[in-house]
Structures are given as C-alpha cells and as structure tokens.
Amino acid sequence: MSAADALPKARFDALPLILIALIALAAWPAVGSTSTWVTLTVAGLAMGMIVFIAASGLTLVFGLMDVLNFGHSVFIALGAYVATSVLAVTAGWTSAASLLPTLGAVLLAMLAAMTLGGAIGLGFERVIVRPVYGQHLKQILVTLGGAIIGEELIKVVWGPAQIPLPLPDALRGSVLIGDAAVEKFRLVAVVVGLVVLVALLYTLNRTKIGLLIRAGVQDREMVESLGYRIRRLFVAVFAAGSALAGLGGCLWGMNQQIVVPQIGGQVNVLLFIVIIIGGLGSTLGCLVGALAVGLMTNYVGFLEPKLTMFSSIGLMVAVLVWRPQGLYPLAR
Amino acid sequence: MSTPPPLLSLAGVHTHIGAYHILHGVDFDVPVGQVTMLLGRNGAGKTTTLRTIMGLWSASQGSIVFDGERIGGPGADGGGSSAVRTPEIARRGIAYVPESMGIFSDLTVRENMLLAARSAKRAADLDTARLEWLFGLFPALRRFWLYPAGKLSGGQKQMLAIARAMVEPRRLLLVDEPSKGLAPAIVQNLIAALRELKATATTVLLVEQNFAMAKALGDSVAVMDDGRVVHRGAMAELADDEGLQHRLLGLSLAAHQ
Numbered sequence: 001m002s003a004a005d006a007l008p009k010a011r012f013d014a015l016p017l018i019l020i021a022l023i024a025l026a027a028w029p030a031v032g033s034t035s036t037w038v039t040l041t042v043a044g045l046a047m048g049m050i051v052f053i054a055a056s057g058l059t060l061v062f063g064l065m066d067v068l069n070f071g072h073s074v075f076i077a078l079g080a081y082v083a084t085s086v087l088a089v090t091a092g093w094t095s096a097a098s099l100l101p102t103l104g105a106v107l108l109a110m111l112a113a114m115t116l117g118g119a120i121g122l123g124f125e126r127v128i129v130r131p132v133y134g135q136h137l138k139q140i141l142v143t144l145g146g147a148i149i150g151e152e153l154i155k156v157v158w159g160p161a162q163i164p165l166p167l168p169d170a171l172r173g174s175v176l177i178g179d180a181a182v183e184k185f186r187l188v189a190v191v192v193g194l195v196v197l198v199a200l201l202y203t204l205n206r207t208k209i210g211l212l213i214r215a216g217v218q219d220r221e222m223v224e225s226l227g228y229r230i231r232r233l234f235v236a237v238f239a240a241g242s243a244l245a246g247l248g249g250c251l252w253g254m255n256q257q258i259v260v261p262q263i264g265g266q267v268n269v270l271l272f273i274v275i276i277i278g279g280l281g282s283t284l285g286c287l288v289g290a291l292a293v294g295l296m297t298n299y300v301g302f303l304e305p306k307l308t309m310f311s312s313i314g315l316m317v318a319v320l321v322w323r324p325q326g327l328y329p330l331a332r
Numbered sequence: 333m334s335t336p337p338p339l340l341s342l343a344g345v346h347t348h349i350g351a352y353h354i355l356h357g358v359d360f361d362v363p364v365g366q367v368t369m370l371l372g373r374n375g376a377g378k379t380t381t382l383r384t385i386m387g388l389w390s391a392s393q394g395s396i397v398f399d400g401e402r403i404g405g406p407g408a409d410g411g412g413s414s415a416v417r418t419p420e421i422a423r424r425g426i427a428y429v430p431e432s433m434g435i436f437s438d439l440t441v442r443e444n445m446l447l448a449a450r451s452a453k454r455a456a457d458l459d460t461a462r463l464e465w466l467f468g469l470f471p472a473l474r475r476f477w478l479y480p481a482g483k484l485s486g487g488q489k490q491m492l493a494i495a496r497a498m499v500e501p502r503r504l505l506l507v508d509e510p511s512k513g514l515a516p517a518i519v520q521n522l523i524a525a526l527r528e529l530k531a532t533a534t535t536v537l538l539v540e541q542n543f544a545m546a547k548a549l550g551d552s553v554a555v556m557d558d559g560r561v562v563h564r565g566a567m568a569e570l571a572d573d574e575g576l577q578h579r580l581l582g583l584s585l586a587a588h589q
Binding site: 208211212214215218219221222223224225226227228229230 | 418419430437439446447448450452453
C-alpha cells in the first residue's frame with residue numbers, strides 16, 4: 001500500500017535525550033574520577049526524579065487549563081512537614097537498623113503526604129483557583145497569595161523554626177557499586193520516581209481518563225463538544241498534581257534532611273525552571289528537564305559550588321535559545 | 333396530515349461575542365431525518381450559529397429547542413441565566429464537527445475514535461459493525477488506525493472528524509464547512525460518504541460554501557446574512573433559481589463549481 005508507506009511514522013524526538021547524555025558525558029572528564037562521577041550522576045538522577053515528581057502536576061495543570069499555579073509550593077512544603085511528623089511518630093520502627101520497618105515508615109510518610117496534599121489541593125482549587133480561571137494576571141497574584149497564606153498556616157501548625165528530618169539509620173550510608181559510593185536514600189528516590197513515572201505514563205497512554213487529559217491539553221473545547229465535563233477532569237488532575245507535589249516534598253525534605261517553612265518556595269523556582277525547559281504542559285519534557293537540571297546541579301555543585309543556582313538558569317537560557325518553546329512544545 | 337415537529341428549532345437567537353453583536357435574531361428549523369444546509373457569505377454568522385447551538389457561545393436572547401427541550405437561550409437550564417453546558421448538549425445526542433475539525437493530533441486515529449465513543453472504555457469496546465461501516469465510508473481510517481492523527485492529510489483529517497462524530501449513533505450532526513481547503517477529488521469522496529450517511533436518515537445541519545456539495549446533499553436550506561436568516565426553503569428550489577442565488581449570496585452558486 002503505497003500511501004501508507006508514504007505516510008511518515010510517528011517519529012520520537014530523541015534530541016533532548018541526547019542533551020542529557022551530553023551533560024553527563026561532558027561532566028565526566030571535568031570531574032576527573034570515574035567513581036565520583038558515578039556518585040554525582042546517581043545523585044543527579046535522584047534529584048531529577050524528585051523534582052519530576054513535584055513538577056509533573058504543575059505542568060499538567062498548566063497544559064490542561066492554562067493555570068500557572070504559583071501556590072504549588074504549598075503542597076511541597078506540606079509534604080515535607082508531614083514527613084517530619086510521620087517519621088517522628090514512627091520513630092520506633094526506624095530506630096532499628098533493619099530495612100523493612102524503615103521502608104514501611106517511609107512509605108507511610110509518602111502516603112500521608114500524598115493524601116494530605118491531594119485533599120488540600122481540592123480545597124485550594126475550589127477556593128483559590130476556580131474564581132480566576134482564564135485571567136492570567138489574577139491567577140499569578142491570587143495563587144501567590146495562596147502560597148503565602150499556606151506558608152503561614154504551616155508555621156502555625158509546625159512552628160517557624162527549622163525541623164530536622166534525619167534519614168532513618170537503615171537508609172543512611174552508601175552502597176558500593178564498583179568503586180563508586182551510592183547513597184541508599186538516592187536509590188529509594190530513583191525507585192519511587194520510576195514507579196511514579198510508570199504510573200503516570202500508563203495512566204496517560206493506556207486509560208481513557210489519560211486520553212482525555214492528553215486531548216484536553218490540546219483542545220479543551222473539542223473534549224467538551226464530545227460530551228465530557230472537562231472541569232471535573234481538571235479538578236481530578238489538580239488534586240493528583242497536588243498529591244504528587246506532596247510526595248515530591250516528602251522526598252525533597254528527606255533529601256535535605258532539614259525542613260524550613262520556605263522549603264516550598266525554594267523548590268518552586270527549580271520547578272518553574274524545569275517545566276519551562278521541558279515545554280509548558282509537556283509531561284515528557286518535564287521529566288527530561290528535571291533530569292537535566294538534577295544532573296547539572298550536582299556536577300556544578302561539585303565542580304564550582306558558587307555557580308550551582310546559575311547553572312540551572314543558564315541551562316534554561318541555553319535550551320530556550322535552541323528551542324524557544326522548550327524541549328517538547330505542545331502542539332496546539 | 334401533520335408534519336413531525338422539527339428536531340432542532342432556533343427562534344430569535346441573539347449571540348454576543350465580547351463587545352460584538354454577531355447574531356441578530358436567527359430563526360430556522362432542522363427537520364428530522366433531513367440534511368439542512370446553512371448557507372451565506374463569509375461573516376454571515378454560520379459558524380457562530382453552530383457554536384451557539386453547541387453551547388460554546390451562549391445565546392443572549394431567543395431560544396434553541398432540541399427534541400422538545402430547551403438547550404439554549406436565557407433560562408435554558410430551568411432557572412439561572414446560564415445556558416445548558418456544552419457537555420450536556422453533546423450528551424443529548426448532538427455531535428459537532430468544527431471548521432477546524434478539532435482532531436487531537438497527538439493521539440492516534442483509534443484514540444480519537446475511542447474518545448468520541450463515550451460508552452467505550454477501551455478500543456475493544458467499540459462497536460465493530462459500526463466501525464466496519466465507517467471504514468467502508470472512509471477506508472483511509474482503517475489504514476491509518478494506529479497512526480497519530482496529526483500525520484493524516486487534510487482530507488483524511490476531515491474524514492476522521494466526521495467518522496468520529498458518527499462512532500456512536502447521534503441524533504443530530506452539526507458539520508462546519510467540511511470541504512474547506514480540500515482538493516476537488518477529495519470533496520467528491522466526501523460527498524459520496526455524506527450521501528451514504530444521509531441514506532441512513534441521519535439528521536444533519538451542514539454549513540457549506542461548496543455548491544456541488546450543497547446541491548448534492550441538501551434537502552432544505554437556510555441562507556444567512558449579517559446575523560439573520562434571510563431565506564428559508566427547499567434546496568432544490570434555490571439550486572434552480574439563479575436570480576435568487578444572486579440576490580441571497582451575491583453571486584451564482586453555479587460559479588462556485
């Protein structure tokens with residue numbers, strides 16, 4: 001069938017993936033030692049996965065409803081604080097150096113962070129986001145205001161002082177892979193990130209609700225014309241995105257081992273850099289952007305610590321010069 | 333002998349888009365089981381009319397009645413000022429093919445069809461017999477079933493858009509300028525497919541500028557100008573009367589062939 005042959009197959013755009021490989025390869029000689037490079041690379045991938053988890057909701061919410069939610073940071077901070085509480089309560093489980101009870105406690109902290117993040121996300125959507133649909137300037141002001149209120153409420157509940165979030169003993173220390181020391185917690189973060197990634201990809205590509213989300217990102221009006229209530233879909237996505245932000249915050253807090261009320265705002269900057277690099281609204285772009293930023297931050301943090309923050313912004317500028325719409329721009 | 337009530341009826345419909353007053357009291361009926369043509373110059377308000385029926389823009393005055401129930405105009409939801417929402421209108425059995433076709437280009441042809449079939453959860457739930465019928469009308473869809481819809485040609489996209497609207501039985505089909513930008517040979521295919529659709533007594537409201545298509549498919553016609561319906565009648569009558577065409581459309585429809 002000649003017409004079928006003439007039709008171009010769906011071609012996967014692999015260039016952005018090569019970008020990640022290039023960053024990693026360029027850092028190898030710069031770092032010098034292979035074992036240090038492996039350690040930094042795993043740390044970078046782990047950080048990238050955590051940032052991806054936290055940012056995925058932000059990019060989906062923007063893609064689906066054009067809502068740029070500056071209040072996303074609240075759910076990240078919330079997740080981190082919930083982790084401190086849950087791990088404090090389950091201190092008995094984690095005091096023993098055995099792995100299983102510790103993982104149970106961490107799992108419980110992650111579930112609690114997701115549940116609370118999702119539940120508060122529902123309220124946030126209803127009270128703060130819904131009144132300002134389609135009004136970009138107001139969205140920025142109102143969601144930013146929501147973030148400030150959220151941060152203050154967190155201070156009311158957990159206090160303004162920083163709270164240590166020490167890693168449980170069983171997750172401390174490193175395993176040796178060859179000569180390279182890889183911290184155990186980073187492996188946990190990578191595994192959790194992969195689980196979230198697979199679940200997200202499965203939902204978006206293999207379920208009808210995922211199809212609706214992808215279709216809604218492209219053309220809301222047509223989805224409504226086919227008889228689906230996109231508002232409900234959006235509320236569900238918003239809650240799921242907030243739950244993921246809670247999970248990301250829980251992992252981020254454990255990664256930092258210290259939690260301050262401003263933690264959400266600190267991560268938020270990184271998240272916006274990531275979703276702009278990836279292309280606003282794109283899930284795949286969000287993943288690639290998060291990994292690139294995670295790697296870049298860790299390499300530069302090792303080589304030239306003062307330039308760490310600049311490196312992510314520099315990466316964003318470079319990507320935008322190359323692809324002004326981000327790595328995977330939405331087809332709209 | 334009594335004629336059955338029209339499936340869709342617009343009476344005195346006004347639509348504002350922002351500060352612009354686009355429809356100035358549109359009146360016409362769409363009889364059941366027929367193809368009704370909506371003709372008129374560019375900017376006459378045809379697309380706005382379809383979008384208002386679909387609830388994508390709300391009518392500020394007048395009423396839109398579908399199958400005996402009010403779906404548009406002030407108070408259509410039985411109280412408040414807002415009209416029935418687009419998803420509910422679609423769920424009552426109205427399918428819409430916009431001028432832009434509304435194809436989800438990142439999704440495959442199969443996924444596009446699956447979304448349009450509200451009762452199907454996965455591709456295996458699609459009605460195979462109906463799918464075979466649609467493949468018969470639009471063979472390209474079978475061939476490109478697993479391809480991203482964005483890779484289809486313009487004509488194939490239009491066929492997907494129409495097939496998508498028909499993937500489950502619908503009571504009324506709104507189609508906005510399906511021939512726009514298509515090569516004449518493709519338009520002939522489209523006419524043939526729509527003719528077959530017409531043979532199944534599907535009710536269609538078709539906006540079209542292509543005379544061959546209007547003449548081949550239309551039973552009745554409403555002609556719009558400047559946000560109003562200025563002529564209603566049988567399509568055959570308009571097709572035979574060049575003077576009327578001149579007066580209503582500014583030029584002979586035959587010149588469009």
